[in-house]
Structure formats: C-alpha cells, structure tokens
Amino acid sequence: MNSYRKDFPIFEGNNVCYFDNAATSQRPKEVFEAMEKFNNECNANPLRGLYDWSVRATEAYENARHTVATFIGAKRDCEIVFTRNTTESLNLVAYSYGLSKIHEGDEIVISIMEHHSNQLPWRMVAEKTGAKIVWLECTKEGKITEEEYKSKITDRTKIVAITQVSNVLGITNPVRAIADYAHSKGAVVVVDGAQSTPHMPVNVQDMGADFFAFSGHKLMAPMGIGALYGRIELLDEMPPFLTGGEMIESVSRDSVTYAPVPEKFEAGTVNAMGAVGLEAAIKYIQSIGFDEITETEKRLTERLISKLHELPEVTIYGPTDPDDHCGIVAFNIDGCHPHDVASVLDSEHICIRAGHHCAQPLLQYLGVSSTARASLYFYNTEEEVDRFAEAVSHVRGWMGY
C-alpha cells in the first residue's frame, strides 16, 4: 500500500480509483491545516493593515510567494504574481505584454499541442493586433523536432507559446532548446507549466522561460490559486492587467501611479489563504521529493501502459516510451466512444477524463474527436492500475460487443 494515501482524507473509506490527476489533484490534510491556521490565527486583508493580524496575513502571503519563487527557480520573489490559475496567468501575459508589444506583421508561434489556455489568448492578441499565428507541429508521438522549430521561429517571431508537458500526450518538450533558439531571434518564450510543475523539478531560469504559468490545484493546493513567473525586466515594463484596489501607488483626479511588481498585477483583495495552501502543498511535495514522485509515477505508468498493450482493442496516444508520458495516458477503445468508456468505468468507481482535453487542434491532428485519458500521481497504486486495466478489458463487453 502506498504510504502517502493516509495523508488524503478523500481516499478514506471508499475504493475510488482517481486517475484524473491531470485535471486536478487531491489534497493532503497538511494543506487544509495550513489554511485553517491562517484562517484561525491571522485572517485579515493583507498588504494594507496596520495591526497585528494584517501584518501576519501579509507575512504569510509573502512567505508563500517566496516558497513559490524558490520552488520554480525564480531569481527574485517579486517575479511571482499570484493568479487564480494557469489560464489567468497566461491571459495576463497576453493582455498586458501581448497587446502592448505585438504589432501587425509580427508572428506568434504556438505549438499544436497547446492547451486552449496557451492558445486562445494568443489568437486574441493576433486578432486585435494583426499579428500572424504560426503553428509549431509535432510528430504523432508528440515530438517537436529541431528542424521544425528552427523553420517556424524567425526574426518576425515575437512570442513562442509552448507547454512544458502536453496534457494529452504527456510528452515533455525540449523547452530549453526552443527557448535558446527563440531568444537568438529576439522572441519571448511563454511556458505553460500546468502539467510539469506537479511532477518534475522546475527551474524557470534553466529552461529559459521568460514567462511561466502554473496552477496550484494540480499540485495538491486548493482551486483558485496559481502563479505567473515573469522576468522582472519584462514585468516592470508591462501595463497592468486588471486595475483597481491594492495595485496603485497613488491616484489623483488627473493621474495614476501604479504599485511596483508584483502588486501592480494583483488588483483587488488577494487569495491569501489560497497562497498559504499552495505553500503547504509545495512543502508537502518537497517533503516527499521529486525523485520519489517521478520514480513512483514511472513505475505505475509503465505498468499501466504494458497492461493496456495486452488489449488489442486499445489504442494509446503519445510517446512509445512510458517514461515519456509524465503519468498521462490518452487512449481509445475500438468501437467505444470515450464518454461511454468514462461512464462505464465510473460505475466501477474509476475516475478518468474523456473528451478533447481542451486541445482540439491537437486531437484534430491526431485524427480523433476525443479520447479517454488516465492520469496518475504518486499517491496512486499498482492495485489501482491493475483494477483499471481489468475494467478496461471488459469495456467492449459492457458496450455490447
């Protein structure tokens, strides 16, 4: 039995097999305890207060920022902007940096495997500015070749939008190599870290990210807290995304001076308790260590893929090597629609995702309208993998074949 499962209240007293971790993860009690402590000991509006609770709330919030900065290798704490999630982080970059820096005739390179959240904001920018979208294609296994990115990223490229890990194929992209090339052409690199951050050590400086976005809820923090990393030189020059409270230096009838980064980008009362939960989730991850997390996930993924390979009716999408899947296995069962697959597996208390995974251009390229997707985390077990594979082997029978 997996020794971490006892940390997760949701797994107690049931046999639910939760294989939808790429959508959202479960939360250990440490996260709730940290949030409860904030709530019970120092809940107040941070950043403004002149009394003890507010000062402590501000400290808690800023400590969380420091923990996030350290966790993803940012140079300075102020390079971390708290947001609701990856989508909001990427929209912030698109609306603020994109709309102010991109002009007609510029090109925005987007990989075909981007989640809609690192795709639609850029298409909005292109539409509003007259810039051109250029698609970075991958092989059927998800590989973006050197030849491909060197042919698409040019002197006209101003933005390269790339996910570190695909939420459908599970493949890890060569972000560092792409970023180096993009920088040599003067482009800025926006990395979607939603699927990578929960599963592998991330260092935004080493990977060459100019912007990097991730969500808390996929790494065991509560929903509604996420972060954007931006290089300070870029953030400093950007106009605000949202305006209003907490983000100004001074306001008169005739002029506004904005607060410095990161407050400039955190209009309104912030989600301090969520940030505290995110910090606790990061500390929980650090207490286990990515070596252990990665090793468990690889072992489980290898087992899952090898068991699915035994079933001739199953097609698996993505890389051939299970180690390259980051725990994500998109698949289809011959003759069965993924929604039916998910429904019948649900009746076996197995939770998987089915659909287009917010990556429709990728699925169109793969030639499928939707797939089923099992996605693992370190708290899953070999017993669950076996139960899942056994259930999948019965699906065609349940569907009348």
Place this chain on the structure above:
Amino acid sequence: MELKQLYREIVNEHNLHPSHKKEIAEPTMVLNGVNPSCGDDITLELVIKGDVIEDAAFVGSGCAISQASADMMCDLIIGQSKEKALELADSFMGMIKGTADREQIEELDESAALADISHMPARVKCAVLGWRTMSEMVQEINKDGTVREHNESRCGACSSNGAAVCKPACKGSECCNK
C-alpha cells in the same frame, strides 16, 4: 437502473444495431445537430408531408447514448403529427429534468429507459441531442410551410438563410448551424 444494465438492456442494441441510422432518399428537411464539446454529431432527416412526420432517420457519429437516443426517438416520432412529436420532445426533456409525470414517461416507451441520465449531468446533452435537433426542425417551419428566415449567417452549402434548417440537398453537412 444501474448504468451497465442500461447499456446492456437498451443502449447497446440501438447503438450497435440501429433501425433508423441511414439516409432517406428524399427528405423534406435535414438538420445537423452537434455537441461540440464531446463530438456527438448527427444529421437528422425527416419526411414531413402536411402535418405528419412520415419518416425519420439519422446518420452521424457519437457516443452510444446519443446514437441510441436518436434511434429510439425516430421509432417514436414516425407517423406522428408535428404537434405530437413536439409534445413527446417535451416529455423527454421533462423526464431528463425530473419534471415529467408518469403518463408522459410511459408515452416515451423504450426512451423512458434513459430516465436515469438525469443523474448523470455530463451525459444529458448526449441523450437530448436527437430530440433537440428534431424540435428545432419541426418548429422552424412556419404555418405556410416555408422555412423561417433568420438574420444569422447564411448556410454555405445551400445558400439558404435558415440558420437551423437547410434545404435537403445540403444534407446539413456544411450547414451554418454546424
């Protein structure tokens, strides 16, 4: 009904061996209905003479529930008046929402087996796709038999102004409704 039992007893048969999944030689109305989020895609063809739906069939692809529900719907509406077909559609929607009475549910015959879909919010749109499409078609016809005009985009395939209903030749495949 337990989900696997629902599939076993009703859905699988209509999904794998549908009676009405075919093209009609000369339909009087054709409409494409889609659930964009899950890829369910049917093209419903009707032969309406006067006030009566003389024939109904569909082609397309999608999950078993969407396909089986459309097949069972065709069973129910063939030979019915437009008014009755809409009444049945109301009963079906009511059943899914949990507001239909026993009499309405009994009228739905085999389709009544899908009542439990009301407990599966994610599958509701699969079950109602055929019914929704049929309702749109039947209601788009004006009293004088002409297709109601819309201000929405023009259908690229048949050049009709109807956003919801294409001329038969269009087969709905390129319809602006898609």
